[in-house]
Amino acid sequence: xxxxxxEVEHVAHLARLSLSADELEMMTGQLDIILSYVEKLEALDTxxxxxxxHAFSVSNAFRDDHVQKSLxxxxxxxxxxxTNDESFIVPRVI
Amino acid sequence: MKxxxxxxxxxxxxxxxxxxSAMELTKSCLERIEQTEEAVGAFVTLxxxxxxxxxxxxxxxxxxxxxxxxxxxxxxxxKDLLCTKGVKTTCGSNILADFVxxxxxxxxxxIKLENGIVVGKAAMDEFAMGSTSETCATGSxxxxxxxxxxxxxxxxxSAASVAAGQVLGSLGSDTGGSIRQxxxxxxxxxxxxxxxxxxRYGLVxxxxxxxxxxxxxxxxxxxxxxxxxxxxxxVRDSTSVDTPTEDYTQNLTGDVKGLRVGVPxxxxxxxxxxxxxxxxxxxxxxxxSQGAEVVEVSLPHIDYCxxxxxxxxxxEASSNLARYDGVTYGYRKEADSLLEMYRKSRSEGFGxxxxxxxxxxxxALSSGYYDAYYKKxxxxxxxxxxxxxxxxxxxxxxxxxxxxxxxxxxxKISDDPxxxxxxxxLTLSTNLAGIPGISVPGGFSGDGLPxxxxxxxxxxxxxxxxxxxxxxxxxxxxxxxLPLIGKExx
Numbered sequence: 001x002x003x004x005x006x007e008v009e010h011v012a013h014l015a016r017l018s019l020s021a022d023e024l025e026m027m028t029g030q031l032d033i034i035l036s037y038v039e040k041l042e043a044l045d046t047x048x049x050x051x052x053x054h055a056f057s058v059s060n061a062f063r064d065d066h067v068q069k070s071l072x073x074x075x076x077x078x079x080x081x082x083t084n085d086e087s088f089i090v091p092r093v094i
Numbered sequence: 095m096k097x098x099x100x101x102x103x104x105x106x107x108x109x110x111x112x113x114x115s116a117m118e119l120t121k122s123c124l125e126r127i128e129q130t131e132e133a134v135g136a137f138v139t140l141x142x143x144x145x146x147x148x149x150x151x152x153x154x155x156x157x158x159x160x161x162x163x164x165x166x167x168x169x170x171x172x173k174d175l176l177c178t179k180g181v182k183t184t185c186g187s188n189i190l191a192d193f194v195x196x197x198x199x200x201x202x203x204x205i206k207l208e209n210g211i212v213v214g215k216a217a218m219d220e221f222a223m224g225s226t227s228e229t230c231a232t233g234s235x236x237x238x239x240x241x242x243x244x245x246x247x248x249x250x251x252s253a254a255s256v257a258a259g260q261v262l263g264s265l266g267s268d269t270g271g272s273i274r275q276x277x278x279x280x281x282x283x284x285x286x287x288x289x290x291x292x293x294r295y296g297l298v299x300x301x302x303x304x305x306x307x308x309x310x311x312x313x314x315x316x317x318x319x320x321x322x323x324x325x326x327x328x329v330r331d332s333t334s335v336d337t338p339t340e341d342y343t344q345n346l347t348g349d350v351k352g353l354r355v356g357v358p359x360x361x362x363x364x365x366x367x368x369x370x371x372x373x374x375x376x377x378x379x380x381x382x383s384q385g386a387e388v389v390e391v392s393l394p395h396i397d398y399c400x401x402x403x404x405x406x407x408x409x410e411a412s413s414n415l416a417r418y419d420g421v422t423y424g425y426r427k428e429a430d431s432l433l434e435m436y437r438k439s440r441s442e443g444f445g446x447x448x449x450x451x452x453x454x455x456x457x458a459l460s461s462g463y464y465d466a467y468y469k470k471x472x473x474x475x476x477x478x479x480x481x482x483x484x485x486x487x488x489x490x491x492x493x494x495x496x497x498x499x500x501x502x503x504x505x506k507i508s509d510d511p512x513x514x515x516x517x518x519x520l521t522l523s524t525n526l527a528g529i530p531g532i533s534v535p536g537g538f539s540g541d542g543l544p545x546x547x548x549x550x551x552x553x554x555x556x557x558x559x560x561x562x563x564x565x566x567x568x569x570x571x572x573x574x575x576l577p578l579i580g581k582e583x584x
Contacts, residue, residue, distance in 0.1 A: 015412060017453070018437045018438070027453060030511055031457070033511075037400075041401050042470075054333065055553075056553055058290065058333060072196075076196070081423075088422055091428075
């Protein structure tokens with residue numbers, strides 16, 4: 001086994017997902033198959049090879065710093081599932 | 095010939111000479127949608143009122159003899175992950191089922207600026223994760239050539255809407271083949287431009303180092319026309335590249351004399367369907383008979399693409415999709431604590447394939463596994479990029495199949511994620527290397543299903559791809575015909 005149910009549960013917690021018992025069973029099996037497959041990368045010697053993150057990398061994409069119109073607050077709040085006139089509302093955290 | 099059957103360039107000509115009005119063309123497309131949509135299911139959202147208003151405006155502009163936009167009066171669809179101001183953008187997901195963006199994506203702005211007409215938003219795999227469009231929360235599109243078969247994915251609705259004659263063209267996105275594969279399976283042209291060629295501002299992100307927007311059209315000239323509109327640097331996308339754009343239609347000469355066509359050996363091995371191989375070899379032969387020089391090349395690390403891709407893409411997706419938390423927009427399930435609210439909103443909002451990739455990605459990035467998975471995959475990505483750079487020493491373009499088989503039946507592999515991932519083997523390398531790739535129709539299988547031919551080239555050589563694709567299109571002279579759909583087919 002490449003991955004156990006406990007590990008999948010832990011990863012689900014990190015990703016803020018809850019899985020039903022059936023989902024956990026299915027995902028563990030499927031993740032195990034996928035992780036076993038990607039193991040083939042180990043056959044390649046990559047010591048000293050620089051990782052590629054962006055194939056065509058642009059570094060320091062600067063722009064002039066001047067004031068521009070941004071999204072209106074009312075517009076931004078309009079799509080919020082729960083809002084008051086000035087902010088998004090979430091369950092109490094403190 | 096009915097107006098909806100026209101290509102974009104033919105329609106523009108008829109509109110220019112006043113043989114056709116934008117209103118006639120738009121109504122023709124809307125009627126076609128009415129006749130075929132039940133069978134094809136290409137759309138998540140239709141905006142007939144918006145389309146009619148835009149058609150009115152296009153005709154008014156032409157009547158005033160103003161200089162009109164390059165797409166004035168052309169009905170198009172957009173994959174439902176491109177933000178459209180005031181029109182729902184669901185990304186094929188329940189978590190964005192009611193999301194109405196407050197702004198247009200840059201490419202949408204550009205289409206509108208050129209007076210193009212947005213008819214509706216096309217179905218897709220949820221968050222573009224899939225190869226069949228079967229993970230779309232609102233129902234999956236079907237292949238117009240045989241509606242028991244998949245349209246491909248993830249831009250399946252875009253491809254189906256163009257192939258079915260519902261619209262004249264579409265924009266999709268391609269993270270691992272999601273434009274080229276459905277284009278190939280639906281018998282149309284699909285272009286994935288170079289990473290950075292087209293602005294992604296307003297594209298719902300899946301895997302940020304791989305995603306690219308591109309056109310799906312009925313012929314190569316239309317692909318060039320749409321590329322002319324959407325290409326270019328955008329200050330709002332820091333990954334867009336500030337290099338000059340060109341008039342892509344200038345490449346459509348049909349002249350491929352001296353062009354060095356590379357045939358990558360590894361793409362023709364393994365489980366390649368004999369009919370697919372025959373179609374691709376035929377196209378290579380046609381290029382050769384027109385004066386191109388065919389050379390065999392090797393891309394030794396191609397076999398590692400699927401493994402590298404299915405670590406990199408989910409890793410980036412798990413990070414990008416962290417934003418769907420029920421706070422600022424999207425689906426929310428109320429709960430007593432913040433943590434429970436996050437969990438419930440995400441667990442009820444995302445479908446199984448999206449959850450699977452979030453889990454793989456989170457695992458690959460988690461403490462202790464980063465080096466073994468994400469870093470290793472990114473190093474393999476360098477090896478794949480090096481393979482291509484080596485190939486460009488002996489050839490100008492690579493010609494290969496797009497998919498190992500023609501379209502398959504709906505439902506065939508949806509319960510087996512790995513076998514679906516493996517079907518992407520021929521398209522993933524393009525995204526990992528950030529190079530452009532195009533799929534152009536090459537023929538049909540014995541069962542009457544389309545088969546495409548893939549052309550890949552070096553960074554920013556979209557023009558060369560269009561030139562090669564045009565040459566194949568001219569030589570094949572496949573009559574651009576639309577499939578018979580639903581009642582017509584009986």
